[in-house]
Amino acid sequence: MKISGLLILVFVYYCVFLFNTTDASADYLYLKPFDNSACTGSSTGLGYLFIAFNSMSSMIDNKYDYYSPLSTSNPGCLVLSNSTSMKTNIFGEIGLFEFFSGAECTGSPLSNTAFKHNICYQMPDQLSSLLTINSTTTTGVNNLSNLYFQLSFIDSISTLQPILDINYGYRFTQYDALNSNSNSNSNQECNSTDQDLTLLQFITNSFNTIDSNNNNVTFTCNNQRSSMNICNSSSTCQSIPLNQQCIQYLNTYNIQSC
Secondary structure (H helix, E strand, C coil): CCCCHHHHHHHHHHHHHHHHHHCCCCCEEEEEEECCCCCCCCCCCEEEEEECCEECHHHCCCCCCCCCCCCCCCCCEEECCCCCEEEEEEECCEEEEEEECCCCCCCCCCEEEEEECCCEEECCHHHHCCCCCCCCCCCCCCCCCCCEEEEEEECCHHHHHHHHCCCCCEEEEEEECCCCCCCCCCCCHHHCCHHHEEEEEEECCCEEEECCCCCEEEEEEECCEEEEEEECCCCCEEEEECCEEEEEECCEEEEEEC
């Protein structure tokens, strides 16, 4: 019986997928923010860094040593603040994002979307709505305008560290809590090594935009304190501090800073 070349290719791809799923090389997907559809000029806006559940990014660049920053019963399942979850994968030059209704990445995904390495995209609603700012006065800030990004894959500490060292206007950092021996809410758990990092949401310093309530919003960082400045159409402004102590949420530790 003759087997088509396409069928053989699919079978090989499936075997590689299974191998990577059981022994993930745990790279990150980096969404570098821009405010224009060409992703040119200075990086500005809303960006993300997601841990990947499985990866075949060595097809792109194998000059770095791989490392394993996450070791849990469900590696790569990102718990989100609204009790949902997502899983990210890297297949060659494609980054895949899957969104789940529960907090454990189980069952069929509600939706999924994929992006190609080094291409400029407008930020989809599934990603822009993930913006986590724990303040009851920030209604509408999760619908920011002029959000674009360029996707790349991070597979070495030397490439990851400069991204973490940037002084952002606002950042929400999530760490894996399963490796922690403490259940306290002190900042100790959020001073973990980068090997526990699972998710980074950030807004570049001095980024200015319009929210869904037609307010002018600017994110700034001064003296390591993050703040959001909101001005309405009457030019009445308020400055909202955004720094937040380390808190535990399910199997994660989260901190707001800049």
